Amino acid sequence: MSDTSAPRAMRADAQRNRARLLAAASAAFARAGVETSLDDIARDAAVGSGTLYRHFPTREALVEAVLDDRYESLAAEAAxxxxxxxxxxxxxxxxxxxxxxxxxxxxLAASVTTALHDETSPLHSACHAMRAAASELVATAQRDGTVRDDIDTSTILRLAAGVAWATEQSPTAPARVEQMLAVLIDGLLRT
Structure with a gap:
């Protein structure tokens, strides 16, 4: 009797399709944002929509897969x-x-903000290591006495996401990212 609990290795063609989908999704997200058409992503990857949904049953699952390495990098950078x-x-x-x-x-800012608080979201688990790393940074700065004790990591991440979201909304906002971040950071510091 064979062991059915072990995951089967992905066939070579399925691995190629997955890699093409991730590359197409990354390019489409860069061009049109995370709400771009999933059918367009499948077409750009030269696969059918069924193939896309077999690999990534939801938009969040696809976004999570595209961003997985970036979240690991953010966690490593925090350390x-x-x-x-x-x-x-x-x-x-x-x-x-x-x-x-x-x-x-x-x-992405809106997607991440939602996912951070929705434990059923595939993006939530991808954000977990990044959020834990951010929590450690905040706790260390609070223990050091430089960051206010009455602000938690969730609030800080939401505020940072707000800066990113505001930047998306206005053509002049990207030039003001540093200024918006400075205001956010001033609000975090113990006076």
Missing amino acids: KLQTERSPQEALVAWLKLFVNHLMTYRG
Whole structure:
């Protein structure tokens, strides 16, 4: 009797289709945002819509797969910053990286904000390591006494996502990202 609990290895053609879908999705998200047509992504990848949905049953699953490496990088960068900088400097530098990440694809800030609070979302699990790393940065800066104790990580991430979202909404906002981040950071610091 064979063991049916072990996952089957993906066939070579299925692996190629998945890789083409991820490449097409990344390009489409960069061009038109995360709300772009999934059928267009399938067409760009030269596969049928059924193939796309077999690999990624929901839009969030596709977004999660495209962003998975980036979230791991954000978590790793948080750990690196903690060893190289003061708690306040590490948090500030990481928040800038996070906002820049959210500005990669139009609509990503809203998707991530929703996913952070929806445990059933595939994007939620992808965000978990990144959120845990952010929580450690915030806690360290709070223990250090440089960041207010009455602000939690969820609030900080929502505010940072708000900066990214505001940037999407106005053609002049990208030039003001640094200014908006400075206001956010000033609000976090203990006076």
